[in-house]
Amino acid sequence: MANHHSAPTHKVIEVVCLVAMDQDNQILATQRAEDKPLGLLWEFPGGKIDTGESAEEALRREIVEELGIELGALTRLPAVTHVYDFGTIQLIPFLSKVNTRPLLGELQAHAAARWIALDEWDQLQWAPADLPIIEMLQKSELSK
Numbered sequence: 001m002a003n004h005h006s007a008p009t010h011k012v013i014e015v016v017c018l019v020a021m022d023q024d025n026q027i028l029a030t031q032r033a034e035d036k037p038l039g040l041l042w043e044f045p046g047g048k049i050d051t052g053e054s055a056e057e058a059l060r061r062e063i064v065e066e067l068g069i070e071l072g073a074l075t076r077l078p079a080v081t082h083v084y085d086f087g088t089i090q091l092i093p094f095l096s097k098v099n100t101r102p103l104l105g106e107l108q109a110h111a112a113a114r115w116i117a118l119d120e121w122d123q124l125q126w127a128p129a130d131l132p133i134i135e136m137l138q139k140s141e142l143s144k
């Protein structure tokens with residue numbers, strides 16, 4: 001019998017990302033470097049979980065590497081799974097609410113960074129996996 005729900009044969013890549021939100025509910029968006037997969041699309045900063053790391057450890061490491069900042073308290077949000085032609089990713093967002101925007105170091109992995117209002121998300125071209133996260137944030141009490 002045909003199984004229309006069979007799992008992808010390739011491994012799911014676990015990726016963590018940061019939703020930094022300031023007091024005005026603006027969020028930090030970063031633009032992927034041109035030479036990377038999904039180059040120049042906007043995303044939440046973060047990256048793949050390394051072997052032996054927890055999701056939160058991975059995110060704290062990535063954010064120091066990419067933006068030069070140490071994160072405070074983090075709230076894990078529901079993950080989204082997205083199938084790209086190069087593989088399937090599980091994207092695990094963490095929320096960091098900040099009273100003042102952190103001063104970013106020199107960007108190590110991105111072409112640009114911007115704070116944007118949630119209702120202005122469509123001014124940027126996002127990595128497709130991020131759209132359900134943005135939708136969730138817009139519906140959520142987090143942004144009220």
Ligand SMILES: Nc1nc2c([nH]c(=O)n2[C@@H]2O[C@H](COP(=O)(O)OP(=O)(O)OP(=O)(O)O)[C@@H](O)[C@H]2O)c(=O)[nH]1
Nearest residue numbers: 015017037038043044045046047048089127128129130
């Ligand atoms: N960091 C991050 N990656 C995302 C997001 N959305 C999304 O589809 N991805 C995808 O998740 C994968 C992990 O991305 P990455 O390139 O940032 O991971 P990394 O820093 O560990 O990469 P590396 O393998 O170049 O060292 C990429 O395929 C990327 O396109 C997002 O919001 N943040």
